[in-house]
Amino acid sequence: xxxGKKTILIVEDDSILSSLIKEYxxxxxxNISTEPRGDCAAxxxxxxSPDLVILDLMLPGKDGLSVCRDVRSSYKGPILIxxxxxxxxxxxxxxxxxxxxxxxxxxxxxxxxxxxxxLFRRAQSSxxxxxxEKIKHFGILExxxxxxxxxxxxxKISLTTLEFDVLWLLASEPGKILxxxxxxxxxxxxxxxGTDRSIDMAISxxxxxxxxxxxxxxxxxxxxxxxxxxxxxxxx
Amino acid sequence: xxxGKKTILIVEDDSILSSLIKEYxxxxxxNISTEPRGDCAAxxxxxxSPDLVILDLMLPGKDGLSVCRDVRSSYKGPILIxxxxxxxxxxxxxxxxxxxxxxxxxxxxxxxxxxxxxLFRRAQSSxxxxxxEKIKHFGILExxxxxxxxxxxxxKISLTTLEFDVLWLLASEPGKILxxxxxxxxxxxxxxxGTDRSIDMAISxxxxxxxxxxxxxxxxxxxxxxxxxxxxxxxx
DNA sequence: ACATATGTTCAACAGACAATCACAATAAAT
DNA sequence: ATTTATTGTGATTGTCTGTTGAACATATGT
Numbered sequence: 001x002x003x004g005k006k007t008i009l010i011v012e013d014d015s016i017l018s019s020l021i022k023e024y025x026x027x028x029x030x031n032i033s034t035e036p037r038g039d040c041a042a043x044x045x046x047x048x049s050p051d052l053v054i055l056d057l058m059l060p061g062k063d064g065l066s067v068c069r070d071v072r073s074s075y076k077g078p079i080l081i082x083x084x085x086x087x088x089x090x091x092x093x094x095x096x097x098x099x100x101x102x103x104x105x106x107x108x109x110x111x112x113x114x115x116x117x118x119l120f121r122r123a124q125s126s127x128x129x130x131x132x133e134k135i136k137h138f139g140i141l142e143x144x145x146x147x148x149x150x151x152x153x154x155x156k157i158s159l160t161t162l163e164f165d166v167l168w169l170l171a172s173e174p175g176k177i178l179x180x181x182x183x184x185x186x187x188x189x190x191x192x193x194g195t196d197r198s199i200d201m202a203i204s205x206x207x208x209x210x211x212x213x214x215x216x217x218x219x220x221x222x223x224x225x226x227x228x229x230x231x232x233x234x235x236x
Numbered sequence: 237x238x239x240g241k242k243t244i245l246i247v248e249d250d251s252i253l254s255s256l257i258k259e260y261x262x263x264x265x266x267n268i269s270t271e272p273r274g275d276c277a278a279x280x281x282x283x284x285s286p287d288l289v290i291l292d293l294m295l296p297g298k299d300g301l302s303v304c305r306d307v308r309s310s311y312k313g314p315i316l317i318x319x320x321x322x323x324x325x326x327x328x329x330x331x332x333x334x335x336x337x338x339x340x341x342x343x344x345x346x347x348x349x350x351x352x353x354x355l356f357r358r359a360q361s362s363x364x365x366x367x368x369e370k371i372k373h374f375g376i377l378e379x380x381x382x383x384x385x386x387x388x389x390x391x392k393i394s395l396t397t398l399e400f401d402v403l404w405l406l407a408s409e410p411g412k413i414l415x416x417x418x419x420x421x422x423x424x425x426x427x428x429x430g431t432d433r434s435i436d437m438a439i440s441x442x443x444x445x446x447x448x449x450x451x452x453x454x455x456x457x458x459x460x461x462x463x464x465x466x467x468x469x470x471x472x
Numbered sequence: 473a474c475a476t477a478t479g480t481t482c483a484a485c486a487g488a489c490a491a492t493c494a495c496a497a498t499a500a501a502t
Numbered sequence: 503a504t505t506t507a508t509t510g511t512g513a514t515t516g517t518c519t520g521t522t523g524a525a526c527a528t529a530t531g532t
Binding site: 095 | 314324325327328331332334335336337338344346347349350351353354357358359410411421425426427452457458459460461462465467468469470
């Protein structure tokens, strides 16, 4: 499930620190992007709408406080200020400006993580409504993503989680070639290592369960050197 | 609990500091009560349900961390830890235990106020989910959250607190995958340690009571590697 | 056409994760 | 303080998924 990971934008001009935090948080299973410039930060926050923003105060282009003020009215996620400035009045100003936390450098990664988690616990945000279609029909095949049930000629087929996810993805774009790379990424949420053949296996097991011949597959075709393709017309 | 003044409970054994903060915050138009003992704190938090709690860690009777853990599942307001302890691990532990902020003494009143305000801002805007809907119907299943009664084909099913909370949460978002992490967090109020299997057990017991087959669950499905999902269509 | 390199399938195995039992620890009730 | 109910834990079993290697298929170069 790709949607699972939370995204965090780190706005920080010290690239060493920035990538240090990035690495640490990536290990904790967050999706991290970084931005060194203050004047680009506001734009990117609104554009990417990350689940959380880590914001430095002293930045080239525009200071963090202004960024915070500028985005606060439209960006609803938590903003965590991370800065070396010692002044208490900055802290007060930032918090009043709409920041949710103010942490002084240097900070232990473990502490930063705990604070991030506390903010997420409170925010609990996920207003992204999945308005896309929940049920797909292709002749004798029916796929229901809210109950995760697949029927073939009205008969229920029991698929595993991975098999279902792959089928749903392919069926979402019938007639289009999807690379292993892309399938892997969409289904697992992280990148393909190039040697993994789990997708091959999932396809193989899917074909068997969907009664598609493997030597001459009509329903899920192999595009040699490119990937796989769901054939819409094959289910009648 | 009216719209008027917000109430804050200060749990702090140093009576000088305690009344200092009390005075300052009263000037800012908050309603303050104080409690010096740790072992009485949990009781008073649940009894008075203040809008926010300021909690010291080193307390007579019972330490603040335990207080935090004990009340977290039923007390939903912000908890701010205010302590002289310097140890980073205490900070991490407190935040993971469900605290919302961790401030080191000594702190300027102005800073404390700013942090309190930031917490209130979040608490207010955080979506209280079930203010409207108190009863859910899914075919033969009926869940009443005001009386905490569950009926299956009109027959009353007796669920434990945890089981009910988990069921209610899942049924609040049918067709959506909820991770153990998320379920644990919502139900207990603090973070999952990664080895705990209480949610698995709750699900297992729920399935049994709701007469869902365990080898091939139709009503509460397992999404391998991700979590669980409530199937709306399975109750007809 | 032939050999060679590269991409794909599949069976069998191994490791990771989940379900469940029986029991221990904890909390609640008496 | 004792009993009872609820929740968490260790061990076991089963299920899902990824890996390996051999066989097979498709493309490329000579």
